[in-house]
Amino acid sequence: MFGGKTLFNLKYENMSFHSELQIIHADVTLEIDNQILIDEPLCIDVGLPALLCSTYENTGPVAIATSEEWDKLPFLVCGCGDPECRGYFFKVKHTQTQMVKWTELELTGDGNLREMGEYEIPLTEYRSQIFYIGIQFIDFVEHLNYQPYYKNTVQTAKKWVDRIANPL
Numbered sequence: 631m632f633g634g635k636t637l638f639n640l641k642y643e644n645m646s647f648h649s650e651l652q653i654i655h656a657d658v659t660l661e662i663d664n665q666i667l668i669d670e671p672l673c674i675d676v677g678l679p680a681l682l683c684s685t686y687e688n689t690g691p692v693a694i695a696t697s698e699e700w701d702k703l704p705f706l707v708c709g710c711g712d713p714e715c716r717g718y719f720f721k722v723k724h725t726q727t728q729m730v731k732w733t734e735l736e737l738t739g740d741g742n743l744r745e746m747g748e749y750e751i752p753l754t755e756y757r758s759q760i761f762y763i764g765i766q767f768i769d770f771v772e773h774l775n776y777q778p779y780y781k782n783t784v785q786t787a788k789k790w791v792d793r794i795a796n797p798l
């Protein structure tokens with residue numbers, strides 16, 4: 631951030647459907663400022679509505695969220711689809727200057743979330759990458775017999791993708 635531009639690169643590749651668990655997997659990479667924070671296959675649909683919501687709203691996870699608290703789930707969770715098993719927790723805060731403050735959180739043994747690294751990302755860049763992820767997801771699930779844990783996952787994803795495509 632010292633004069634340079636924060637490089638933010640979040641990619642979901644090779645989406646696949648786990649029909650028994652009714653979850654979507656992808657190979658996820660997250661690179662910030664030339665640091666690889668994530669590079670592994672993860673369950674991406676549990677936290678996707680929260681990720682999309684973070685393009686407009688401040689969001690922050692709780693250590694344990696219910697399926698109806700979709701906006702408080704970690705963006706990425708363990709391949710088994712259970713956020714309580716393992717997840718990547720981030721907090722997103724919008725600033726007055728069209729930036730997004732992205733804070734990495736760590737779940738501690740006593741069930742609290744501790745703040746780790748903090749990065750500032752240009753909002754337009756952030757929105758366009760997450761928009762692309764949302765579109766990929768919607769296209770991917772379109773022809774699946776998909777019954778997600780949070781039943782409005784697809785509608786919620788569509789709502790946010792539409793909002794990014796048609797800003798007020």
Ligand SMILES: [Zn+2]
Nearest residue numbers: 708709710715
């Ligand atoms: Zn697990």
